[in-house]
Amino acid sequence: MSQTPSPAAPEQEKHNGTLPASVVPWYRRPLFWGLLFFLALLLLAAWLFWKEWQTAENLKGQIASETAALQKQNQAREDFLARLRQLLKEEPCEVQRKLPLVSPPPGIAWPPLANDAARSGGVLPEASEPAARPTPASPQASQPAKTPQGFAALMEQATVLVLALREEGLSMGSGFFVSPGHVVTNAHVVGSAQKAVVVNKATGAPLSARVLRAVQSNGRDFALLEVEGGPAITPLTLSTDVWRTERVSAWGFPGAVTNDDPQFSALLKGNAAAAPEVVYTDGVVSVILERKPALIVHTATVSQGNSGGPLVNDKGEVVGINTFIKLDDESYRQSSLAIVSASLAEFLKAAGVPVTMAAPSGPDQGASQPAVQTDGAKPAQKSDQAQTSSDGVKGAQGGKP
Template structure:
């Protein structure tokens, strides 16, 4: 009977959250702050902000900063999985209510890109994956929420021995994509993540992979890539990549249709990211367009459908 009562409380709470997911992000953020805590939260972890925003970790968890020493340029990983595992990072940032948790990815050997809502107003963040060799401290060098952007640039004091991700020349409907990151729905059950929370700064949670296809590219400002790869809280700031491991977007939020219970995963398109990086003077790598993609872009200029720049 007690368990049934708890289940009913949770169902009611989830119903409120589903209703919120129909709203615009700014409305979600405002109304979510007014909701009471969920009835049965995971011990030690408080609920995060708007849909797609990372979970919040208590303020008494303080990762140890491991000094980064200069490294030789690494050999490029032999597979796409290896490339994404060493370039996708868990991001932790101090907030007034504790540490926020999200994802990010290397765009150079000392720069990591994430969502602005992952780091909030923090001036410092911590990153970790298997390639970093421990928790590393980074400076939040720049962030932007203007004009629908949700970007944060993290800078390390020196290079790390990783191969940064490069940006795809474009993205199109029906293209196969995959999302990489640290979704709370999976990471919360990772023993290494729990060890990290308990102070073991060498414990590295596993990066999570999901795949899908691009459903549509919404012509908004900035353009949004709607795709079917499953993401959840904690994926925010992680890369959405094509079959070559090239970045086509940054996963930022989700929407759930209350009638069909169908989730839409939404990423800000890669062209908006590269425009932002150019604006703030940060270098990045971009793959050359294939002849077919270049022809499609030329066709779009003539009024036909084609690959987005």
């Protein structure tokens, strides 16, 4: 006999607090914990994005601040350069008087080549009043020059870097001692400047030099500098003998090399003890152009900054002064040209500077051209090819030698 469930059974289960077996509590459901984990990941991603955004904004603000500071610094330097350019348009006496009053912006070593005493007063040695800076006794006159040991040592102590403050800016070239206290260079290196600075390792510090005489006409390009003070330097000997195929070498301070010399950078920043290395290149005499004055075409590489440097033979005797280069646009070849020492000797003689001349000698074995009469010859035909002075300035007036 079957028994029917009592209707009061569900009510009794409810009163007893029991639930059906299919009902699961909320905290035990996987969907709840999945949603909670997803929300946590979303919050973490939002926090990381916010941190990256905040870092980017801070960096952006820092860059903007540094850019503004650099723009302000550049503007100050532009204003400083504009004041210098405006000052250079005035008379030399006014430049000499007003130059110490020019105050540079922060971060500029001014003057760049002054010694410690001049730097403390903020005055260029070239612009100082003669009465305020007495000229020391020349050591060249009081001390005998020590003979350098070897060919390289002779050239390194006699070849100097020449710096001149021209209207266009700072000009760099080379030069060499021709007598105690006298340096010769190209006239286009110093331009219209009345003073210059010469330096090498042998001088020990930048030396102020006064432009005694300069000529830049009729094929000549010479400037004579009188050096104030400095150690005893053995001057170079001039030779009027030069031969085709003779081995020669050029000494100087080409910008392509000197600009990368850390000692040159230190010198421009005011380190008076710094001096760049003298650069040596060698070659042979290709031809001697018969003009007045005669020109030596040689294969020793010269470039911007070599102007005024010596071209010497194997004995260390100066056979010419490097002055300009000649470029062939079609073949991309370069010829280096130097004015013969005979013309330089005439210039120095007219200036009253005693120089040492080498005794005449015959050509080396194997030379194919006799010695050239460098004191007079037929002028060479003019060329329409570009001629460039070896300090990088394009030749003017139909190819300036």
